[in-house]
Amino acid sequence: MTNSPQSASLEHIRVLDLTRVLAGPWCTQNLADLGADVIKVERPDVGDDTRSWGPPYAKDADGNNSTEAAYYLTANRGKRSITVDIATPEGQQVIRHLVMQSDVVIENYKVDQLKKYGLDYASLSALKPDLVYCSITGFGQTGPYAARAGYDFIIQGMGGLMSITGERDELPGGGPQKVGVAITDLMTGMYATIAVLAALTHRERTGVGQYIDLALLDVQVAMLANVGSNYLASGQAPKRWGNAHPNIVPYQTFATSDGHIIVAAGNDGQYRKFVQVGDYPELATDPRFISNPQRVEFRDTLVPILAEMVKKKSKEEWLELLESAGVPCGPINRLDEVFNDPQVQARECAIELPHPTAGNVRLVANPIKMSATPTRYNNAPPLLGQHTNHVLQELLGYSEQQLAQLRDKNVI
Structure with a gap:
């Protein structure tokens, strides 16, 4: 699948990625794996928060720690990184120019934060009516909690997941427990991927873009699935069962004696x-x-x-x-056992990509297997601002002098 010469499903789509941390980048990495040109916009000098969320860090060619945090590498392959200070008028203009060359904008800023920069959906869709614009927040654009910041751990608690996860209260170690990965962030990224693809399909039929409002809390409530449905049908709140099943024994x-x-x-x-x-x-x-x-x-x-x-x-x-x-x-496998499992290896669940400072980085593969338009792994997660000059010259025709002026003003 890696570097496949076959066409990719989304190779005609360009995504302007104004997200950071996990839910948004998980969505945009999915789109990149499917062939989209994803331009990741980051803050100058700082970048995505997860760039500093280490250790662990990827190893360089000599086996020493690089500056690339494994957390950042998780959700950013296949993208091009540019640095733009969107708090400046010049930076806002750069983003508007890029929007005119893009099909999709995805952002996870607080509600109305981009409005003050003129980078909200209403402002940008006035310039480009066929724009697909996806906002990801903790609680959505409406409701009494809309202005709150949302974090996966908190949402797992508020959305009911921790009430059904963990050992039974009457047993040793009983009590609420979060899932071992940021499952609400990841599922929000997956729902965002689905929503963007649906909006693009609608646009292809009608020529009209649209706004997508995704909230972590909404996703958490939805992913309760049969447990949520059981409650709505019965009115009885379920309890935690640990690793047991409420209706089947054993x-x-x-x-065992050794595991x-x-x-x-x-x-x-x-x-x-x-x-x-x-x-x-x-x-x-x-x-x-x-x-x-x-x-x-x-x-x-x-x-x-x-x-x-x-x-x-x-x-x-x-x-x-x-x-x-x-x-x-x-x-119940440890991760060393997972990645050494013959089935996991046969399914190519781990990949390796060349990286400019970390030698070759090992990453978890996209699980989507498609026969005609397979997933692509063209590039490792980019260095901060690695593609700024190239993107602004290629897409916007900026001259070296214009780039130098923007750099002198710390815009890029």
């Missing part, structure tokens, strides 16, 4: 096979555990017995036994 994690596994016995036959290969055949016929409703009722009796059973064998022994018996199972 469907959870277990500690942890997941057992997902979704029916009575799978349960019987589980206890039989574990040398506890009496559990298959015990009337308290003979069917799933009974196992759910007597969960607190059965699960400790199963936990003792599982501890008697190693992780690899259990995985081999359960897979042979047709019982759904899986390991």
